[in-house]
Amino acid sequence: MPLTNGDVGTSGPQLAPGNEILDHKSALKFLKDDYKHRDGLDVKTLLDSKTNGGLTYGDFLVLPGYIGFPASEVALDTRVTKRITLKTPLLSSPMDTVTEHSMAIHMALLGGLGVVHHNCSPEDQAEMVRKVKRFENGFILDPVVLSPSTTVSEAKQLKEKWGFGGFPVTENGTLRSKLIGMITTRDIQFHPTPSDPVTSVMSTDLVTAPSGTTLVEANAVLSKSKKGKLPIVDSSHNLISLLSRSDLMKNLYYPLASKLPHSKQLICAAAIGTRPEDKDRLQKLADAGLDIVVLDSSQGNSIFQIEMIKYIKEKYPELDVIGGNVVTVPQAANLIAAGVDGLRIGMGSGSACITQEVMAVGRPQATAVYNVSSFAANFGVPCIADGGVQNVGHIVKGLALGASTVMMGGLLAGTTESPGKYFMGREGQLVKTYRGMGSIDAMEDKRAGSSAQSAVKSDAGKARYFSEGDRLLVAQGVSGSVLDKGPVTKFVPYLLAGLQHSLQDIGMKGLTALREGVRNGEVRFELRTVSAQAEGNVHGLHSFDKKLYS
Numbered sequence: 001m002p003l004t005n006g007d008v009g010t011s012g013p014q015l016a017p018g019n020e021i022l023d024h025k026s027a028l029k030f031l032k033d034d035y036k037h038r039d040g041l042d043v044k045t046l047l048d049s050k051t052n053g054g055l056t057y058g059d060f061l062v063l064p065g066y067i068g069f070p071a072s073e074v075a076l077d078t079r080v081t082k083r084i085t086l087k088t089p090l091l092s093s094p095m096d097t098v099t100e101h102s103m104a105i106h107m108a109l110l111g112g113l114g115v116v117h118h119n120c121s122p123e124d125q126a127e128m129v130r131k132v133k134r135f136e137n138g139f140i141l142d143p144v145v146l147s148p149s150t151t152v153s154e155a156k157q158l159k160e161k162w163g164f165g166g167f168p169v170t171e172n173g174t175l176r177s178k179l180i181g182m183i184t185t186r187d188i189q190f191h192p193t194p195s196d197p198v199t200s201v202m203s204t205d206l207v208t209a210p211s212g213t214t215l216v217e218a219n220a221v222l223s224k225s226k227k228g229k230l231p232i233v234d235s236s237h238n239l240i241s242l243l244s245r246s247d248l249m250k251n252l253y254y255p256l257a258s259k260l261p262h263s264k265q266l267i268c269a270a271a272i273g274t275r276p277e278d279k280d281r282l283q284k285l286a287d288a289g290l291d292i293v294v295l296d297s298s299q300g301n302s303i304f305q306i307e308m309i310k311y312i313k314e315k316y317p318e319l320d321v322i323g324g325n326v327v328t329v330p331q332a333a334n335l336i337a338a339g340v341d342g343l344r345i346g347m348g349s350g351s352a353c354i355t356q357e358v359m360a361v362g363r364p365q366a367t368a369v370y371n372v373s374s375f376a377a378n379f380g381v382p383c384i385a386d387g388g389v390q391n392v393g394h395i396v397k398g399l400a401l402g403a404s405t406v407m408m409g410g411l412l413a414g415t416t417e418s419p420g421k422y423f424m425g426r427e428g429q430l431v432k433t434y435r436g437m438g439s440i441d442a443m444e445d446k447r448a449g450s451s452a453q454s455a456v457k458s459d460a461g462k463a464r465y466f467s468e469g470d471r472l473l474v475a476q477g478v479s480g481s482v483l484d485k486g487p488v489t490k491f492v493p494y495l496l497a498g499l500q501h502s503l504q505d506i507g508m509k510g511l512t513a514l515r516e517g518v519r520n521g522e523v524r525f526e527l528r529t530v531s532a533q534a535e536g537n538v539h540g541l542h543s544f545d546k547k548l549y550s
Helices: 024-033 101-109 122-135 152-162 215-224 245-253 278-287 303-315 329-338 355-359 365-379 392-400 452-458 460-464 488-506 511-519 530-535
Strands: 060-062 090-092 113-116 167-170 179-183 229-233 239-244 269-272 292-295 320-326 342-345 383-386 405-408 422-424 430-435 479-483 525-527
Touching: 060 392, 090 101, 090 488, 101 113, 101 122, 101 488, 113 122, 113 292, 122 269, 122 278, 167 239, 179 229, 215 229, 215 239, 269 278, 278 303, 292 303, 303 320, 303 329, 320 329, 320 383, 329 342, 329 365, 342 365, 365 383, 365 392, 392 405, 392 488, 392 511, 488 511
Parallel strands: 090 113, 090 405, 113 269, 269 292, 292 320, 320 342, 342 383, 383 405
Antiparallel strands: 060 525, 167 179, 229 239, 422 430, 430 479
8 A cells, every 4th residue: 555645655756757767876977977957157157247237246146066174274375466475365445444553463463464544644654554564573673772861751652652662772772783781661660760761770681692593593592581572682792683572472373464474574555646745655655664555546547557556666676566446457457567466456336435326437346356357367466356345255256256355444444453433323332433535524634644735635535536636526435334343353253264164165175276166167156136135135034133253
């Protein structure tokens, strides 16, 4: 008697009437040899503008692959310029409510890169670059040195300025003069007489290492010592350089840190405009130790930027130059021909940007990233997907479409390290100010020059949108606020963990494998209808809490 509600055997309805049922062990062979239909679309079909129009990150999904490895094995190292490689593909945007020295330091410590904004005086921007370069070193080749006549009060002021309190004291107050002592925070913190010279409180029982000591050897000496600093001296006891115990600890806590291989200093990038006076700004930044200069313009395909690229490559060959912004292949070709080491892709896709709405110019970000990065790859020029990033998934999609790195503005604006101001929102939530560089607030900011009059002419907002000579300012951005996200040291690791798990789902063990899989058609995509987008988000709940990480 057949069981019609249980095991029907062969007497029930068939899944494929008329077709032979194959042995399940032959499924993989059948897929390879006989099953001609492939799931999803290859990247060229997906990003065919004639068929699908311009796409944003929300318009498609990446199809899953095979998981044969843990997420922790996914490699995220990538190039940001032709010469410089990062261990993580995340950059912070050069916006005055996103990246100053604190953000740049922490992004570098976490393996990415922060681009210091230029909506400030050249001196202030150079000081921010200097703070990044001094934050973590191997051998500190230009330490702050005190003279015997320096007072305790002056030493305290230097501590406030630089954020650290350990200073060598030499006979002449300069590098390469005889070392006579060391001052630490403990020496001056509670000293009752601020006018006393530092020689009255400095430590003279010093542990030193001779010139020629390798970084590994110096680290070994310092790790055994109870001292905070290790002076490196020559045969005449003249100070040559310095090593810091705090840097040893940072190496333990931040193994992915973006550092130069020779000096072990953090890599620092900063933005400038393309006006003649920006050449003077660049000189100050180069003197402060800048590694990468980012030419900041909403429309990078201009004679001003091309001439600036050529000028920088000739005068500062040690600097890497990132050009942009661009969204089309002809734009990119002009900047590549001029000599850029990297490109920023995006126009009007940022959360606080209204360029596409007001100017009717721009391009949907996914389409822009794919087309420009595909062209730039022929010349070995890495590309930055700049704008339109609202979550981990958008980061994955930007990288899958060919970008080497992803730049974030609004996504990082609510973190502790961003320079925006905190205040309480209307619903009692802690929020932080955030504004586009094309907003009226940014274009009227008075910090950019040494005086109010010069600031009006030279601020970064006007320069970025070619509005310096305009009597009436036309906004291409808005001012607003974003929810508090806590410290970058927690938020960025969440982004990186999410990125690793996403690549694991796709079946790719690294960004290089991801790009190759997209190129050869192994990685597949699917367009999303409006209904599909709704289905892919939270739906059908009366209420919910969206906690992203713990």
